[in-house]
Amino acid sequence: MTVLITGANRGIGLALAKQAAARGNAVIGTYRSFPGRERGIDWQALEVSDQASQRTLADRLGGQPLSLIVCNAGIYKDGGQTLESGFAPQLWDETFAVNVKGVFLTVQTFLTNVRAGKGKIAIISSQMASDTRAPGGSYIYRASKAAALNLGRNLSADLKKEGIPVGIYHPGWVRTDMGGKHADIDVADAADGLLARFNALTLANTGCFETWDGRTHPY
Ligand SMILES: NC(=O)c1ccc[n+]([C@@H]2O[C@H](COP(=O)([O-])OP(=O)(O)OC[C@H]3O[C@@H](n4cnc5c(N)ncnc54)[C@H](OP(=O)(O)O)[C@@H]3O)[C@@H](O)[C@H]2O)c1
Numbered sequence: 001m002t003v004l005i006t007g008a009n010r011g012i013g014l015a016l017a018k019q020a021a022a023r024g025n026a027v028i029g030t031y032r033s034f035p036g037r038e039r040g041i042d043w044q045a046l047e048v049s050d051q052a053s054q055r056t057l058a059d060r061l062g063g064q065p066l067s068l069i070v071c072n073a074g075i076y077k078d079g080g081q082t083l084e085s086g087f088a089p090q091l092w093d094e095t096f097a098v099n100v101k102g103v104f105l106t107v108q109t110f111l112t113n114v115r116a117g118k119g120k121i122a123i124i125s126s127q128m129a130s131d132t133r134a135p136g137g138s139y140i141y142r143a144s145k146a147a148a149l150n151l152g153r154n155l156s157a158d159l160k161k162e163g164i165p166v167g168i169y170h171p172g173w174v175r176t177d178m179g180g181k182h183a184d185i186d187v188a189d190a191a192d193g194l195l196a197r198f199n200a201l202t203l204a205n206t207g208c209f210e211t212w213d214g215r216t217h218p219y
Pocket of ligand 1: 006007008009010011012013031032033034046047048049071072073074075076098102124125126127170171172173174175176177178179180183
């Protein structure tokens with residue numbers, strides 16, 4: 001089993017990479033600038049928003065079969081901003097380039113490898129993607145994660161006929177640089193729960209939007 005995880009040098013991605021490797025999987029962990037230090041992970045450079053960077057990694061992997069890709073890399077930069085002065089156009093561009101285009105390019109670029117491995121695709125979105133749970137604020141991040149959820153839902157429809165399941169996940173509110181130190185759960189619990197969800201992902205539940213601890217999340 002070979003797993004590719006984007007944004008694996010810190011946070012949830014690193015915890016996923018470490019636990020997946022500890023369970024005997026071969027793990028390709030991607031980083032943007034600074035590779036993780038953990039041994040047992042194949043560290044590879046990848047800027048998810050850049051097609052040339054995606055192609056460079058794809059060329060390096062060649063036709064290597066992948067059993068799972070986890071689109072985890074993401075940014076959240078508009079927390080706490082106000083309608084009066086926040087949400088600059090540049091921030092929309094930057095966030096959508098990573099959280100939406102980055103997810104799509106990753107799936108598109110490594111689809112051949114997933115096909116070869118009869119693998120699965122996991123997209124880390126957020127409960128902040130939900131239209132049902134919409135408390136306001138963080139417009140850019142919420143819209144980007146809603147778009148990532150939408151991508152996952154439509155990819156699941158297209159890839160079902162090929163036998164490739166696609167799941168979309170809320171990892172919990174997790175104590176990372178992004179989640180902050182007052183978040184609910186630590187990265188090890190988030191990763192443990194997410195890996196169980198990925199294991200349970202099949203064609204029967206493809207297109208699911210689930211939380212790290214196995215609850216179905218309203219779209
Ligand atoms: N933490 C939470 O409570 C929470 C809740 C819901 C959803 N999520 C989602 O879970 C995922 C992981 O979050 P986290 O809390 O682990 O965040 P984090 O600690 O901020 O880590 C983000 C990771 O994404 C990478 N990344 C960012 N932009 C990138 C780019 N353009 N190309 C490649 N890699 C890039 C970062 O690399 P660098 O080190 O180079 O910056 C880092 O490895 C994200 O998609 C996030 O939206 C998190």
